[in-house]
Amino acid sequence: MLNKLLFKNQDGPQLIIAMIGAFMGITFLITSIHYLIKVNEFGEGEEILGPNTIIVQKMISNSSIFGLTQTDFSISEIEKMKEESFILDVKPVVANNFAISFQTNDSLVPYFRSDVFIQTVDPEFLDVKSDNWEWEEGDTIVPIIMPRDFLVMLNTFMSAQNIPQISDEIAMKLNFKFTLSSKDNSKKEWVNAKIIGFTNSVASILVPESFMTYGNDTYSDGTDQKITQIMISGEESEFGLVEEMLNERGLESKNSQMVIGRLKSMIGTLFLVVLGISVIAVFVSGLVMIQYLQLLMSRNAYEVRTLLRIGYKPREIINKFFIYFIKIFGLVALLALTSFFLLKLFLDTMFEEGGLYIDTNVTVGSMLALTLAYALFTLSSYLTAKKGIFKEY
Amino acid sequence: MNITLDNIMPTPLASIQHGSDSIWGNKIELRKGKRILLNASSGKGKSTFTTTAIGLRKDYTGILSYDGQDIQNLTPDDWAEIRQRKISVVFQDLQLFPKLTVRENLLIKNALTDTFTERELMDMLEKLEIENKWEQHCGLLSMGQQQRVAIIRAMAQPYQWLIMDEPFSHLDVDNSNRCLEIIHNRTVEQGAGFVLTTLGNDHGYAYDQELKL
Numbered sequence: 001m002l003n004k005l006l007f008k009n010q011d012g013p014q015l016i017i018a019m020i021g022a023f024m025g026i027t028f029l030i031t032s033i034h035y036l037i038k039v040n041e042f043g044e045g046e047e048i049l050g051p052n053t054i055i056v057q058k059m060i061s062n063s064s065i066f067g068l069t070q071t072d073f074s075i076s077e078i079e080k081m082k083e084e085s086f087i088l089d090v091k092p093v094v095a096n097n098f099a100i101s102f103q104t105n106d107s108l109v110p111y112f113r114s115d116v117f118i119q120t121v122d123p124e125f126l127d128v129k130s131d132n133w134e135w136e137e138g139d140t141i142v143p144i145i146m147p148r149d150f151l152v153m154l155n156t157f158m159s160a161q162n163i164p165q166i167s168d169e170i171a172m173k174l175n176f177k178f179t180l181s182s183k184d185n186s187k188k189e190w191v192n193a194k195i196i197g198f199t200n201s202v203a204s205i206l207v208p209e210s211f212m213t214y215g216n217d218t219y220s221d222g223t224d225q226k227i228t229q230i231m232i233s234g235e236e237s238e239f240g241l242v243e244e245m246l247n248e249r250g251l252e253s254k255n256s257q258m259v260i261g262r263l264k265s266m267i268g269t270l271f272l273v274v275l276g277i278s279v280i281a282v283f284v285s286g287l288v289m290i291q292y293l294q295l296l297m298s299r300n301a302y303e304v305r306t307l308l309r310i311g312y313k314p315r316e317i318i319n320k321f322f323i324y325f326i327k328i329f330g331l332v333a334l335l336a337l338t339s340f341f342l343l344k345l346f347l348d349t350m351f352e353e354g355g356l357y358i359d360t361n362v363t364v365g366s367m368l369a370l371t372l373a374y375a376l377f378t379l380s381s382y383l384t385a386k387k388g389i390f391k392e393y
Numbered sequence: 394m395n396i397t398l399d400n401i402m403p404t405p406l407a408s409i410q411h412g413s414d415s416i417w418g419n420k421i422e423l424r425k426g427k428r429i430l431l432n433a434s435s436g437k438g439k440s441t442f443t444t445t446a447i448g449l450r451k452d453y454t455g456i457l458s459y460d461g462q463d464i465q466n467l468t469p470d471d472w473a474e475i476r477q478r479k480i481s482v483v484f485q486d487l488q489l490f491p492k493l494t495v496r497e498n499l500l501i502k503n504a505l506t507d508t509f510t511e512r513e514l515m516d517m518l519e520k521l522e523i524e525n526k527w528e529q530h531c532g533l534l535s536m537g538q539q540q541r542v543a544i545i546r547a548m549a550q551p552y553q554w555l556i557m558d559e560p561f562s563h564l565d566v567d568n569s570n571r572c573l574e575i576i577h578n579r580t581v582e583q584g585a586g587f588v589l590t591t592l593g594n595d596h597g598y599a600y601d602q603e604l605k606l
Contacts, residue, residue, distance in 0.1 A: 001493070001497055001500060001501050001504070002501070004493070004497070005490055005492070005493060005497075005501070008492070009492060303490060306488045306489075306490065307501075308472075308473075309447075309449065309476065309482070309484070309488060310476060310482075310488070310501075310502050310505075310546075311473055311476035311477035311478075311502070311505050311550065312473065312505070313469070313470055313473040314469045314470075314473070315470075390469075393469060
């Protein structure tokens with residue numbers, strides 16, 4: 001009966017308009033948050049190098065061939081790059097200054113040996129557990145990160161030998177061996193190696209910093225090691241600025257890294273704009289809903305006042321309005337969630353057809369945004385109802 | 394429950410000269426179980442008395458108390474409890490819900506304390522000869538019919554005081570007498586009292602006390 005008294009004679013079209021506004025705002029809010037998270041996560045896990053990280057070197061020109069321009073980085077150049085607001089960190093990629101060869105050392109794969117080039121990077125740039133990325137003098141096995149191209153090359157070689165090809169997991173179980181020696185071959189040492197991961201970003205074998213230091217200290221001829229490559233980690237969604245800086249400084253990176261970074265930055269910015277618009281839409285639709293509640297209460301001012309005068313408790317009447325709006329917002333949230341899933345189905349298919357394989361799981365962030373929007377709507381309706389009822393008291 | 398008006402002076406009436414026997418500016422006690430007539434001409438403050446006595450107006454000086462407790466200190470929940478179980482009111486403007494039926498108007502009040510069954514409410518309507526209005530919207534009833542509905546609604550709760558502001562102003566003598574009989578029986582049955590404000594007509598009832606404004 002109270003429901004009939006308070007809610008029967010309301011402005012239906014206005015309520016529907018307010019609900020449509022809230023529905024659209026929440027739908028776009030959770031959709032944009034979901035895809036913003038997904039775009040930022042894109043590529044993570046597949047690459048052992050941290051997100052938004054690239055390895056760059058100076059472009060080689062005719063003048064550098066003749067030694068007119070430098071191809072290595074000075075400490076001051078690195079420090080200047082660090083000062084840029086969109087740069088999170090810059091670290092040199094240290095290379096070996098001694099002779100080193102790499103060979104297979106397992107009965108599962110044919111014998112294969114090659115002189116190689118090893119590098120080390122700051123562990124902060126690597127997406128590996130620090131326990132697995134340690135080596136101390138005296139340790140018999142050194143952990144290594146291989147360029148994925150190595151596995152492709154190894155499988156091609158094995159295929160040509162009519163030997164079954166190997167997967168990432170099997171490759172990580174195989175035994176390998178490094179041979180370290182001085183350039184004049186007066187000193188020599190063998191160390192076992194195990195692959196702990198693969199990377200698409202580096203063309204050389206990555207080893208722990210302590211191993212590189214040991215090798216350089218023990219087997220180098222004493223010449224200074226030049227920094228020819230550096231690792232740069234940039235801010236999310238500001239990859240355009242990183243790219244611009246590389247062009248200005250005559251630096252280059254692997255094209256695939258640049259393309260992914262540019263793509264993520266572009267789509268991320270796009271969803272950030274949609275998110276901004278959605279937040280405004282949710283805010284405005286919230287205001288419209290609250291305004292509708294105020295209108296409803298003002299239309300029912302006489303009824304509310306009379307109910308209080310005949311003995312109804314203010315809390316009882318507040319709860320009536322509150323529960324009514326919990327249901328309204330619940331319906332809006334449910335519709336928004338349904339349309340989000342439909343929209344997600346459509347967008348995931350679209351991304352997949354465009355070659356972007358985005359993980360299809362629902363993000364916790366989008367659900368939290370929905371919960372937060374729902375909580376804010378209901379809380380503001382409760383406070384508005386309370387204020388309105390006590391005004392009539 | 395005793396109601397005490399200690400030197401009460403409503404702000405709108407402060408500029409008017411009041412007699413030494415007026416309830417305004419003097420100490421008056423409304424004792425439990427008394428049936429009181431408040432007879433005064435228009436503009437003397439009958440409705441002001443009603444709304445002040447039930448806590449709807451707070452623009453007065455002096456102290457108004459229920460059993461010694463200043464009503465200015467009562468909380469909204471205290472008031473709800475008082476209006477549900479201790480003081481019932483027939484408002485001058487009736488305060489019915491015009492969009493609800495007579496049945497709904499009565500049940501919405503009765504639901505608070507579950508005082509009567511629907512049958513008992515219907516019986517009271519029958520006594521006042523408006524049982525055929527049970528499913529009609531109150532807004533469509535005449536003022537006299539609405540007054541009778543408002544009186545029955547006021548009955549549909551336990552009370553210690555029934556405050557009525559010109560409750561028979563649109564009723565003929567027969568209907569006034571029937572209403573007064575229902576009010577009398579219900580009030581006596583509960584050991585309660587009432588205050589009836591009127592414009593000079595005492596409706597032939599033997600009151601315990603008469604107040605002046």
